[in-house]
Amino acid sequence: MPAVAHLTHSRFWPLYRGMRRFEHLSLDEQRAVQWLHFADLLRHAVEHVPLHKQHFADAGLTPDNIQSFDDLPRVPITTKAQIQRQFPDGVTASNSDKANWQYVSTRGTANRLMAIHDFAKRDAVRATAVRASHLSGDYRLGKVSAEIPPNICNIVCGDEGQELEGVLPHVWTMVKNKKFRDRQSISDLRGLIERGWIFRRRTYPPFGGQGTHIPDDRLDDYVARLRRDRPTILKALPTYLLQIARHVQRKNLPPLPVHAVKPMGSSVSPKMRTLIETSFTGHYREDYGSAEFGDMACDCPQRDGLHVFMDLFVIEVVKDNKPVPPGTLGKVLITDLTNRAMPMIRYEIGDVGRFAPEPCTCGRASPRVYIEGRLQDTVIDDEGNAYTNDMLMDYFYDQPGVDDFQLIEKRPRRFELLVVPTPGGQLDLESLTRRVAEFLGRSAQVQCFTAKSIRPEESGKFRFVKSCTFDRLG
Amino acid sequence: MRDTRDDFPLLKRRIDGHRLVYLDSAATSLKPQAVIDAVTRFYTHHTANVHRAVHTLAEEATELYEDARRSLARFIHAHENEIVFTRGSTESINLVRHGMPGLRRTLTTTLEHHSNLLPWGYEEQSTVVSVDRNGQFDMQALEAALKQGVDLVAFSHVSNALGTVQPVKELTAKAHAAGALVLLDAAQSVPHMPVNVKDLGVDFMVFSAHKMLGPGGVGALYGKIDLLERMGPWQLGGHIVDGVHLEDYDLQEPPHRFEAGTPAIEAVIGWGAAVEYLSDLGMSQVRTHDLELVAYALQQLAKMPSITLLGPTDPERRCGSVSFHVKGLEAHGVARMLSNRSNILVRSGFHCAQPLHESLGLLPSVRASFYIYNTREDIDALCEALKAIVTFL
Ligand SMILES: Cc1ncc(COP(=O)(O)O)c(C=O)c1O
Numbered sequence: 063m064p065a066v067a068h069l070t071h072s073r074f075w076p077l078y079r080g081m082r083r084f085e086h087l088s089l090d091e092q093r094a095v096q097w098l099h100f101a102d103l104l105r106h107a108v109e110h111v112p113l114h115k116q117h118f119a120d121a122g123l124t125p126d127n128i129q130s131f132d133d134l135p136r137v138p139i140t141t142k143a144q145i146q147r148q149f150p151d152g153v154t155a156s157n158s159d160k161a162n163w164q165y166v167s168t169r170g171t172a173n174r175l176m177a178i179h180d181f182a183k184r185d186a187v188r189a190t191a192v193r194a195s196h197l198s199g200d201y202r203l204g205k206v207s208a209e210i211p212p213n214i215c216n217i218v219c220g221d222e223g224q225e226l227e228g229v230l231p232h233v234w235t236m237v238k239n240k241k242f243r244d245r246q247s248i249s250d251l252r253g254l255i256e257r258g259w260i261f262r263r264r265t266y267p268p269f270g271g272q273g274t275h276i277p278d279d280r281l282d283d284y285v286a287r288l289r290r291d292r293p294t295i296l297k298a299l300p301t302y303l304l305q306i307a308r309h310v311q312r313k314n315l316p317p318l319p320v321h322a323v324k325p326m327g328s329s330v331s332p333k334m335r336t337l338i339e340t341s342f343t344g345h346y347r348e349d350y351g352s353a354e355f356g357d358m359a360c361d362c363p364q365r366d367g368l369h370v371f372m373d374l375f376v377i378e379v380v381k382d383n384k385p386v387p388p389g390t391l392g393k394v395l396i397t398d399l400t401n402r403a404m405p406m407i408r409y410e411i412g413d414v415g416r417f418a419p420e421p422c423t424c425g426r427a428s429p430r431v432y433i434e435g436r437l438q439d440t441v442i443d444d445e446g447n448a449y450t451n452d453m454l455m456d457y458f459y460d461q462p463g464v465d466d467f468q469l470i471e472k473r474p475r476r477f478e479l480l481v482v483p484t485p486g487g488q489l490d491l492e493s494l495t496r497r498v499a500e501f502l503g504r505s506a507q508v509q510c511f512t513a514k515s516i517r518p519e520e521s522g523k524f525r526f527v528k529s530c531t532f533d534r535l536g
Numbered sequence: 537m538r539d540t541r542d543d544f545p546l547l548k549r550r551i552d553g554h555r556l557v558y559l560d561s562a563a564t565s566l567k568p569q570a571v572i573d574a575v576t577r578f579y580t581h582h583t584a585n586v587h588r589a590v591h592t593l594a595e596e597a598t599e600l601y602e603d604a605r606r607s608l609a610r611f612i613h614a615h616e617n618e619i620v621f622t623r624g625s626t627e628s629i630n631l632v633r634h635g636m637p638g639l640r641r642t643l644t645t646t647l648e649h650h651s652n653l654l655p656w657g658y659e660e661q662s663t664v665v666s667v668d669r670n671g672q673f674d675m676q677a678l679e680a681a682l683k684q685g686v687d688l689v690a691f692s693h694v695s696n697a698l699g700t701v702q703p704v705k706e707l708t709a710k711a712h713a714a715g716a717l718v719l720l721d722a723a724q725s726v727p728h729m730p731v732n733v734k735d736l737g738v739d740f741m742v743f744s745a746h747k748m749l750g751p752g753g754v755g756a757l758y759g760k761i762d763l764l765e766r767m768g769p770w771q772l773g774g775h776i777v778d779g780v781h782l783e784d785y786d787l788q789e790p791p792h793r794f795e796a797g798t799p800a801i802e803a804v805i806g807w808g809a810a811v812e813y814l815s816d817l818g819m820s821q822v823r824t825h826d827l828e829l830v831a832y833a834l835q836q837l838a839k840m841p842s843i844t845l846l847g848p849t850d851p852e853r854r855c856g857s858v859s860f861h862v863k864g865l866e867a868h869g870v871a872r873m874l875s876n877r878s879n880i881l882v883r884s885g886f887h888c889a890q891p892l893h894e895s896l897g898l899l900p901s902v903r904a905s906f907y908i909y910n911t912r913e914d915i916d917a918l919c920e921a922l923k924a925i926v927t928f929l
């Protein structure tokens with residue numbers, strides 16, 4: 063298998079081996095390496111990237127003022143709006159070789175962040191994906207993995223992807239069109255070999271636009287595919303996993319043969335975890351990543367929080383730009399230590415989370431972070447208490463008769479609750495309304511409605527909580 | 537043409553302190569104050585249902601509503617009873633499809649907007665003629681099909697994807713000579729150029745208010761009166777009948793027999809104001825302005841090596857928009873960068889013409905479309921932003 067991997071890129075194996083070794087270092091050693099990368103990135107960014115140059119000038123700082131991680135709060139935060147205003151010229155390094163660039167996330171809704179990766183970052187993303195699958199899911203190259211991506215629009219947008227094409231048809235097209243030297247064709251081929259032959263990734267169709275609840279025969283189709291492919295890892299939107307798991311329960315089917323079940327995009331509540339683990343033969347596992355950054359952290363066999371990849375990222379949790387103590391909820395900031403084409407420094411990624419106060423018993427030294435949802439999905443009450451997406455999921459999936467829900471805060475403290483009742487269950491809407499209002503704290507007003515399904519957003523992802531008080535978090 | 541920018545309140549909006557460069561008028565146009573005022577005035581002073589009562593307000597409302605029909609008829613050189621109000625071009629096309637008897641063999645083209653393709657292109661006896669990269673019809677195929685016998689030819693005056701203007705008069709003459717009726721999708725032409733239905737000779741023509749400064753939710757079907765008289769209603773309900781008895785009912789004359797239920801009164805009245813506004817500007821001047829912008833955009837964009845223009849190179853053969861690909865970048869990425877960086881609002885994708893893109897092997901494209909409030913500065917802003925993006929590839 064490594065021989066085939068060599069076909070696609072030569073830097074992969076040394077990188078991957080280095081990453082594996084890094085995991086065995088002590089915390090102090092890991093931190094020392096992290097600091098070296100960070101200091102180097104900072105100098106590079108301030109020298110070559112207009113945005114960061116400007117940020118430092120505005121703050122009256124030079125990279126030399128940042129002497130250790132204790133000085134981190136002095137480094138200006140980067141927001142999505144700042145990047146979008148100046149993308150690409152203002153946020154990329156003037157000395158980076160543009161011939162090596164790849165645009166990331168150019169599809170999707172207007173609000174999605176676009177980014178640029180160079181070859182080195184791309185290699186790092188690939189190697190890290192294998193690392194995360196291995197550490198969290200026991201995946202090895204050559205085994206099958208499966209994925210159910212969100213529903214993307216291709217009627218209006220047009221599907222520009224190559225995903226459905228096989229390796230051999232692609233080679234044939236290249237032969238036919240004499241495109242052996244075409245950069246794009248080669249890059250596409252590399253991606254296809256990687257997906258199809260190395261990761262052996264099977265991509266199943268998404269649920270579609272109608273929402274969380276789809277007909278039984280469609281669910282049967284997923285069941286059949288999973289029994290056939292027996293993937294080591296199945297990655298899908300939490301909603302999809304939940305619906306498939308429920309289907310298995312309802313129909314009294316034997317557990318599906320998947321070694322590790324991983325949610326895509328956000329996590330699931332403890333109760334959902336249990337349900338998933340009874341419906342699949344394997345365990346529920348988690349990692350933290352995005353298209354712009356790749357994987358940033360992943361869980362361990364303890365399955366309690368996500369160990370940060372400290373050789374690749376600095377992850378911080380802050381409130382009002384000040385670091386919060388472990389255990390305290392705050393906004394997550396990401397610094398990407400491997401993207402030198404488009405350095406991302408203290409980027410406000412839009413998630414909320416907290417660090418674990420204790421070291422992990424698994425033996426990995428790196429700190430663990432809990433990601434609890436999107437900032438925009440975090441409700442804050444008048445006393446300043448935060449209700450994260452994860453907390454609300456835990457709460458609602460614990461309510462009798464509630465199969466699914468969507469909580470929308472229309473104006474501060476005015477909520478509309480949409481409930482998909484459990485088939486055959488007993489939903490007492492009135493008492494639910496009362497309990498929810500109590501749960502959400504003083505002054506909360508709640509109106510309840512039932513629905514057949516929760517519909518996805520334009521992006522194809524689902525939002526179960528929409529807050530209008532999230533900016534109270536600070 | 538006079539500078540109209542001050543008439544459009546939305547152009548005064550700032551996002552992050554920067555002005556908007558609206559280059560998506562082919563999707564829908566901005567609205568001038570005159571139209572906004574006409575709608576507000578109706579709500580404030582005249583709200584009532586039309587055709588239903590004898591009280592003062594109802595009479596005023598009916599008069600305003602029918603005035604708008606008259607303005608619109610004059611605008612395209614039709615008779616007022618040849619104008620049927622609908623929800624838009626799409627509904628107008630469907631009205632012909634369902635209301636006109638004897639349309640078995642239809643002909644349309646791959647260039648069409650989905651709304652002029654779906655109603656025709658999927659029937660057993662339908663022909664879909666292909667087009668070349670400039671949007672020119674495959675005339676051999678078209679003539680061969682006509683020879684076989686066609687009941688209706690449906691095509692668009694101006695393509696919303698390639699910007700191509702079709703030689704409507706010639707095509708109509710050919711179709712008529714073969715005994716076929718002609719339906720013209722004028723959604724993208726009526727807003728931009730003088731259109732004279734009698735001169736073009738078409739049998740049906742459809743267009744939408746929202747693309748020509750008017751409100752959303754309303755459009756029209758023009759039909760030659762003798763054809764409208766042969767058409768039955770598609771929807772049944774109030775206002776389409778003269779008398780209703782238990783055993784039967786008498787249909788109203790066109791256009792009323794096609795306007796069942798309460799119409800979008802305020803939208804029609806707003807549309808009337810839009811037509812007056814455009815008439816005051818002069819449609820020849822509007823077309824000249826459009827040609828100037830299209831020519832300038834073609835010329836400026838052609839200077840950029842990473843940009844591939846779609847459609848005819850001769851501006852005289854185009855109208856309203858310029859579509860292009862940017863080498864190495866997905867159309868959506870370009871559109872999002874333009875919006876995020878510079879508040880330049882363009883469309884990306886297939887522009888509701890997926891078969892066109894697929895048959896020509898085209899990826900989704902970026903479309904900049906223009907209207908009376910756009911200027912050379914807007915195109916300069918577009919080019920400058922594109923330069924900043926593409927020098928980065
Ligand atoms: C050429 C063409 N035909 C028809 C339509 C449909 O118009 P409406 O959506 O107003 O019915 C459009 C709108 O984009 C168009 O551009």
Ligand SMILES: [Zn+2]
Binds near residue numbers: 363
């Ligand atoms: Zn651990």
